[in-house]
Every structure is written in C-alpha cells, then in structure tokens.
Amino acid sequence: MRKLVVSAWLALSVCAFAQGPLELWYRQPAKLWVEALPVGNGHLGAMIFGGAAHERIQFNEQTVWTGEPHDYAHPGAYRYLAQIRQLLFDGKQKEAEDLATREFMSVPIRQRAYQAFGDLLLDFPGIPEDSVTEYRRSLDLETALAKVEFTSHGVTYRREIFASYPSKLLVVRLTASQPGSLSFTAGLKSAHEGSAIQVLADGDLTMNGQVKGGAIRYQARLMVDAQGGHRETLDGKTVIIGADSATLVLAGATNFVNFRDVSGDPAKHNVQSMVWAHSRSYGALRAEHIADYRKLFGRATLDLGASAAATRPTDERIRAFAQAGDPQLVTLLFQYGRYLLISSSRPGGQPANLQGLWNESNNPPWDSKYTDNINTEMNYWPAEVANLAECQLPLFDAMKELAQSGATVAYEHYNAGGWVVHHNFDLWRGAAPINASNHGIWQTGGAWLSTHLWEHYLFTGDRQFLRDTAYPLMKGAAQFFVDTLVKDPKSGRLITGPSNSPEQGGLVMGPTMDREIVRTLFGDVIAASRILGVDAEFREKLTGMRQQIAPLQIGQYGQLQEWLEDKDDPKNEHRHVSHLWAVYPGSEVTPYGTPELFKAARQSLIFRGDAATGWSMGWKLNLWARFLDGDHAHKILQNLVSPANDKDATHPTSHAGLYANMFDAHPPFQIDGNFGAAAAIAEMLLQSDDPHGTELSLTPAQTGETAFLHLLPALPSAFPAGSVSGLRARGGVEVGITWRGGKLVQATLKSDQAKKVTVRYAGKEVVLDLAAGRVKTVGGEL
Numbered sequence: 001m002r003k004l005v006v007s008a009w010l011a012l013s014v015c016a017f018a019q020g021p022l023e024l025w026y027r028q029p030a031k032l033w034v035e036a037l038p039v040g041n042g043h044l045g046a047m048i049f050g051g052a053a054h055e056r057i058q059f060n061e062q063t064v065w066t067g068e069p070h071d072y073a074h075p076g077a078y079r080y081l082a083q084i085r086q087l088l089f090d091g092k093q094k095e096a097e098d099l100a101t102r103e104f105m106s107v108p109i110r111q112r113a114y115q116a117f118g119d120l121l122l123d124f125p126g127i128p129e130d131s132v133t134e135y136r137r138s139l140d141l142e143t144a145l146a147k148v149e150f151t152s153h154g155v156t157y158r159r160e161i162f163a164s165y166p167s168k169l170l171v172v173r174l175t176a177s178q179p180g181s182l183s184f185t186a187g188l189k190s191a192h193e194g195s196a197i198q199v200l201a202d203g204d205l206t207m208n209g210q211v212k213g214g215a216i217r218y219q220a221r222l223m224v225d226a227q228g229g230h231r232e233t234l235d236g237k238t239v240i241i242g243a244d245s246a247t248l249v250l251a252g253a254t255n256f257v258n259f260r261d262v263s264g265d266p267a268k269h270n271v272q273s274m275v276w277a278h279s280r281s282y283g284a285l286r287a288e289h290i291a292d293y294r295k296l297f298g299r300a301t302l303d304l305g306a307s308a309a310a311t312r313p314t315d316e317r318i319r320a321f322a323q324a325g326d327p328q329l330v331t332l333l334f335q336y337g338r339y340l341l342i343s344s345s346r347p348g349g350q351p352a353n354l355q356g357l358w359n360e361s362n363n364p365p366w367d368s369k370y371t372d373n374i375n376t377e378m379n380y381w382p383a384e385v386a387n388l389a390e391c392q393l394p395l396f397d398a399m400k401e402l403a404q405s406g407a408t409v410a411y412e413h414y415n416a417g418g419w420v421v422h423h424n425f426d427l428w429r430g431a432a433p434i435n436a437s438n439h440g441i442w443q444t445g446g447a448w449l450s451t452h453l454w455e456h457y458l459f460t461g462d463r464q465f466l467r468d469t470a471y472p473l474m475k476g477a478a479q480f481f482v483d484t485l486v487k488d489p490k491s492g493r494l495i496t497g498p499s500n501s502p503e504q505g506g507l508v509m510g511p512t513m514d515r516e517i518v519r520t521l522f523g524d525v526i527a528a529s530r531i532l533g534v535d536a537e538f539r540e541k542l543t544g545m546r547q548q549i550a551p552l553q554i555g556q557y558g559q560l561q562e563w564l565e566d567k568d569d570p571k572n573e574h575r576h577v578s579h580l581w582a583v584y585p586g587s588e589v590t591p592y593g594t595p596e597l598f599k600a601a602r603q604s605l606i607f608r609g610d611a612a613t614g615w616s617m618g619w620k621l622n623l624w625a626r627f628l629d630g631d632h633a634h635k636i637l638q639n640l641v642s643p644a645n646d647k648d649a650t651h652p653t654s655h656a657g658l659y660a661n662m663f664d665a666h667p668p669f670q671i672d673g674n675f676g677a678a679a680a681i682a683e684m685l686l687q688s689d690d691p692h693g694t695e696l697s698l699t700p701a702q703t704g705e706t707a708f709l710h711l712l713p714a715l716p717s718a719f720p721a722g723s724v725s726g727l728r729a730r731g732g733v734e735v736g737i738t739w740r741g742g743k744l745v746q747a748t749l750k751s752d753q754a755k756k757v758t759v760r761y762a763g764k765e766v767v768l769d770l771a772a773g774r775v776k777t778v779g780g781e782l
C-alpha cells in the first residue's frame with residue numbers, strides 16, 4: 001500500500017516536473033521596461049515593475065494615438081502611374097522613384113504614432129527597500145495573474161495584478177499578513193503634457209487630457225477601495241494608512257469610436273466601468289477574469305520535455321539556454337506567445353500593433369503602428385494553429401475600415417476599383433504609400449491581409465464568416481489587381497507595379513512576392529466564390545488572369561528569384577525573405593508538389609544565413625519547419641532564445657533575442673518575433689497545408705473540403721519526447737500528438753464535421769474518415 005502511494009506520488013511529481021510551471025519569475029524588481037511584466041485585456045495594457053517601496057504600473061490604452069481622422073490618399077496620383085511604370089520598364093529606376101516621391105506618395109508622407117498613456121504609481125513609505133527579503137515577482141500564464149511578494153519587518157506583502165477582458169479593467173489587489181500594516185499612496189502620472197489630475201467627490205482620481213496637436217482626448221480613472229485603516233487625499237493622490245488590504249481598479253478610455261469618428265465620451269465609458277467594478281467583489285472580478293482567460297488559454301497544451309532549469313528564474317534561464325538545454329523554456333515561449341495574443345488582441349479592440357499594446361514612449365520605434373509587409377501578419381501567425389481564432393477578429397475589423405480608406409487610394413493612385421493597402425497603416429487607416437517611394441510603394445498589403453480571411457475560414461469552417469465578412473473583403477482586394485495588373489513587355493505575363501520586394505532593391509515592376517500573394521489571393525477568391533455559389537463570371541476572369549501571372553523562376557545560383565530578373569546576390573543577408581512567402585506563410589512551393597522550386601527556395605534561405613533580427617528569425621524558423629528540417633529550425637531558435645540588449649551606453653552593440661521579460665528584440669522590442677516563434681513551434685509539430693500543392697493547384701485540402709495533416713514534420717532532435725494537444729489544422733480538425741524517442745506514439749483527431757483526412761507521418765500517408773465530433777486515434781498504422 002505504502003509503496004503504491006509513493007510510486008503514485010513519484011509519478012505525479014515527475015509529471016509536474018515534466019510540464020514545469022507556466023510562469024515567468026524573478027528575484028528582483030524590474031529596472032528596465034523590458035524587464036517589467038505585461039498584462040493586457042485587448043484594450044488596456046500594463047507593465048508591472050514590482051518595486052517593493054515604489055511600484056510603477058505603466059499603462060496603455062490601444063486608441064491613444066497622435067493624429068486625427070484623415071484621408072491620406074494623394075488626389076490625382078494616378079495621372080503619373082503610367083509614366084512611373086514606363087520609367088521602370090526602361091530601366092530608369094532613380095527617375096521613377098523621384099517622380100513617385102513628388103507625385104505618388106501619401107499626404108502627409110508619414111502616418112501617426114501610438115502613444116504612452118500614463119503610470120499608476122504606488123509608494124509604500126513604511127517599506128524601505130533594504131528591509132525587503134524573500135522577494136519574488138511572477139507572471140502565471142495559466143491564470144494571467146501577475147504577482148509581487150516579499151517580506152519586510154516580519155510582514156509578508158502580496159500584490160496581485162490582472163487586466164480583465166470581461167470588465168475592461170486593470171485590477172490591483174494589495175494584501176499584508178498582519179492586519180493594519182498596509183499604508184501607501186496611489187497616484188496617476190500622465191505621459192502627456194497638460195493632463196489634469198482631479199479627485200472626484202467619490203474619492204476616485206481622474207486624469208484627463210488630449211494628445212498634443214491631435215484629436216484624441218482621454219481619461220484614466222482610478223478607484224481605491226481599502227479595507228480597514230483610513231484614507232486621505234493629498235496633492236491629487238489617495239493616501240491609505242493602516243489598512244488590512246486594498247483593491248485598486250483602473251479604467252481608461254478615449255473619444256475614439258472608429259477611424260472617422262472621435263465623438264466618444266471617455267468619462268462616460270469610465271463611469272460605466274466603475275459601475276461594473278462596484279457591483280463585484282475582488283474575488284468575483286478575479287474569478288470572472290480567470291474563467292474568461294482560461295476559456296482561450298486552456299485550449300492548447302504543450303510538453304516538450306523536462307528541464308532541470310525549470311525551477312530557476314526566467315532571466316537566468318534565458319542566459320543559460322544555449323548551454324542548459326531547456327526544452328521547457330521553449331514550451332514557455334510558445335505559451336507566452338499565446339498569452340500575449342490573448343492579452344493584446346480581443347474582439348472589439350484594435351489589432352496588435354508592433355508592440356502588441358505595450359508601449360512606454362511617445363516616439364516609439366516605427367511609431368508602433370501596423371507594418372503589413374510582414375509584421376502585422378506575423379502577429380497573427382499563431383492565431384489559428386494555436387487555437388485562438390477569435391483573437392484575429394480585431395484585424396478583420398480593421399480590414400473593414402482599410403477596405404474603405406484603401407478604396408480611395410485605389411481610385412486616386414491607380415484609377416482602380418477594389419481596395420489597396422501599402423506597407424503600413426495606423427489608427428486612422430492610412431493606406432497610401434508612406435515614408436519613401438523606394439519601399440513605401442508596395443501594393444500587396446491588403447492582399448496579404450486578405451489571405452488571413454480565407455485561412456480563418458479554412459481553420460474554422462465558418463461559412464457565415466466566409467459569406468458575410470471574408471468574401472466581400474477578399475473580392476475587393478482581388479478587384480484591385482484585376483484592374484491594375486499589367487503585361488511585362490519582355491515575357492508578356494501579368495505583373496504588379498510599381499512595387500518593391502520589401503524593403504530592398506528599390507522600386508521595381510513585378511517583384512516575386514507580389515506575384516505569389518496575388519496568385520494565392522486569386523486562388524482563395526476562386527475557391528470562396530465556388531463554395532458560396534456566387535460570381536461565376538468574376539471567378540472565370542480570375543482563373544484566366546491567375547494563369548497569366550508571371551511564374552516563379554529559378555536563377556543562376558540555383559536560388560528562387562526574388563525579382564523578375566535574375567539579379568539576386570548570393571551574399572545578400574537582408575532580414576526580409578519576401579520571395580519565400582510561397583513556402584511560408586503561403587503554400588505554392590511545397591516539398592512534393594514543386595520539388596525543384598522547393599529546393600531553390602531552400603537555397604535562397606541558405607544564402608540569407610541564420611543570423612537575423614527578431615521577426616526575421618521568427619520567419620526563418622517557420623521556413624525551416626516548412627523545409628522539414630527541425631534541427632535547423634532549432635538552431636535558429638537557439639539564436640532567438642538568447643539575451644537581448646539594445647544599443648545604448650551600457651551595451652555598445654545591440655543583440656536580437658529575448659529581453660528578461662521574454663519580449664522579443666528586433667532590437668528594440670517588437671512583438672512580432674514572439675508571435676513568429678510561437679507559430680513556428682506549432683509548425684514543427686503539425687503542418688496542415690497540402691505538401692503536394694503547386695502554384696496553380698486548388699486541391700480539396702486547399703479548399704477545406706478535406707484536410708491534410710503532416711504529423712511531426714520538423715521535430716528537432718532536442719525534443720525527443722513530448723506531447724501537444726489542441727492544435728488546429730486547416731479543414732477544421734483539432735489535433736493532439738504524443739511522441740517518444742523522436743517517433744510518433746499516437747495522434748488524436750477531432751473534427752466538427754464529417755471529414756476525409758489524409759495523415760502523413762515519416763513518409764507514409766493514410767486516408768481516414770472522421771465522423772463529426774468523434775475523436776479518432778492514429779498511431780500504429782503509420
């Protein structure tokens with residue numbers, strides 16, 4: 001009996017050790033912003049520094065931006081389009097870029113910037129820093145609770161902080177182990193000049209103001225509810241003396257309604273938020289938050305194996321990763337990506353920008369806006385496969401607005417129908433070419449984003465979404481290219497232009513990436529219109545034009561050509577790998593459908609090298625997974641999981657990798673690398689694009705009629721045993737996989753609808769019939 005109990009206990013503890021806690025933790029407060037821990041509810045975001053005597057909670061609200069509703073289109077730019085194209089066809093790139101600079105760019109030439117909002121500052125005068133022992137600061141990914149715990153003069157203090165989506169609030173709970181020992185001052189500090197801090201009759205603090213020179217007006221409102229002790233107000237701050245515990249609730253809002261409407265009332269919004277807060281206890285707010293968060297986070301689990309290092313603080317683990325062999329840190333990176341997506345992109349809010357929704361600066365890198373020549377899309381790469389499909393809805397809402405602003409740009413710049421977005425957009429949905437003609441004029445931003453609509457349909461099988469939301473947007477994106485594709489005088493084939501291969505080589509006609517994206521978009525629209533039984537004529541037109549688009553080409557070095565001409569430089573190590581779009585996230589170039597192109601694409605990636613910036617590593621990781629080379633992918637992962645630093649006085653050289661809070665560094669921090677990495681970890685374990693696909697094929701698996709599952713296609717040898725559950729595949733199948741000794745043990749498949757599924761593993765394929773809602777197990781037959 002006793003033996004049995006001991007072995008059961010052993011089995012349990014081994015299991016807990018194998019999983020490792022899904023937690024980031026530290027023995028010291030954050031000094032730098034990239035050491036602070038993020039919480040967010042897809043509306044408000046906050047960074048928790050965790051100082052014992054002085055707590056700083058730096059917060060953001062997604063719609064605090066510079067600027068105002070504005071149409072960025074350049075009226076009449078289309079009159080110069082033919083001339084710009086002709087100059088490019090004549091080999092006069094500089095003249096074309098100069099003319100475009102004068103006549104073809106966004107008005108104004110730059111878009112607006114995401115802003116910081118403010119700080120919630122808590123000062124604890126009775127807790128000198130040097131009295132603090134047993135300090136611990138953590139973020140639990142299973143509950144989305146941040147915690148700070150320490151002891152001072154024999155009293156244990158605890159802070160618990162979360163950002164709740166159901167209430168749209170940031171909530172801070174302060175407790176102490178001895179009654180009456182909690183004394184602190186709570187204040188708000190604005191990131192903007194001219195903000196007014198006021199104390200309302202009910203004791204709440206407000207911070208009102210307007211972004212300088214812009215239309216956004218904001219209000220933050222703080223309620224402090226202390227149990228025991230007494231309160232005072234001093235210099236616009238709330239002072240609590242001798243309380244047992246306290247709950248602080250922060251609401252924040254702006255007057256932003258949509259890209260054309262800033263008539264909202266932030267004060268009214270915050271009053272409603274506070275009514276919500278008053279109607280619930282701390283326990284109820286907390287329970288509501290955890291239940292909401294778990295509904296999403298709990299859908300997928302991952303175990304890549306045990307790590308002895310799993311008990312060490314996160315910053316130490318990042319430093320030791322290369323030597324320690326810490327697979328559980330990779331699990332943590334995957335789940336952190338999911339956490340960050342849930343925290344920054346929820347229905348009803350803005351899409352995740354270059355920093356998600358966390359931003360300390362009023363002059364952030366690249367304005368922390370939406371760069372859609374890779375970054376915005378990469379933010380959403382894990383959404384479907386990691387079972388967080390609804391987190392992508394804010395992007396689709398933004399696209400509904402972009403289809404409006406982008407229609408004006410299509411008309412004014414190209415005299416075309418449909419809609420177009422160039423390489424960036426902002427809160428005001430600027431869609432015209434910005435910054436400089438050599439890279440700002442890139443036509444396929446809206447088209448690439450539109451492929452996400454189709455993928456969302458493939459993963460979810462949601463026909464109503466396809467009909468009502470996706471198809472009209474996809475059709476408009478395709479219409480633009482129906483109206484603007486031109487014949488390449490040399491080959492007679494259809495190309496885009498003027499455009500560029502992001503962000504190198506300058507203004508050109510027909511870069512490879514554009515052609516891949518447009519061919520894929522046309523294929524998606526053809527498939528969608530067939531499923532919906534609409535637009536037969538338009539479908540015919542697209543089918544004909546699609547075949548005429550200039551094909552992919554293999555160049556003199558055995559590479560996949562990045563441009564129409566064979567001018568790639570094999571020494572070019574540029575971070576963008578745009579022409580490999582067809583391998584990932586596209587699926588025109590596949591191992592079994594187009595082996596020659598596949599080999600050429602691989603050669604191109606080898607030329608580009610392994611070293612890269614944050615998001616570029618994220619892309620290369622996914623590409624190596626698609627090249628079915630798990631060990632090469634793992635090598636890139638080791639570069640990504642290394643200590644990052646920014647170029648500053650303390651670090652004369654900058655280094656991409658992970659900051660102490662596991663934010664990915666471009667550098668500086670840019671969140672796309674986190675999302676690219678999370679997507680890639682899934683891509684190593686499961687691929688669901690059809691590996692027999694070709695440039696022009698629309699196989700049943702590519703239209704969602706059937707599903708294709710490639711199990712453990714790129715499993716790194718560093719993860720010999722493990723399991724994953726809750727991954728999603730195209731065709732609407734949910735997949736769990738267990739492996740041991742580097743080999744598949746079994747996979748479980750579940751589809752909502754009856755579905756024919758091809759399962760591939762280690763070169764063998766079997767075809768299965770899934771019954772609706774029933775779990776099917778495969779293993780031995782493969």
Ligand code: FUC
Pocket residue numbers: 354366371375503575576613615666670
């Ligand atoms: C693109 C990239 C840069 C950066 C910026 C936000 O312009 O080329 O590296 O990520 O987006």
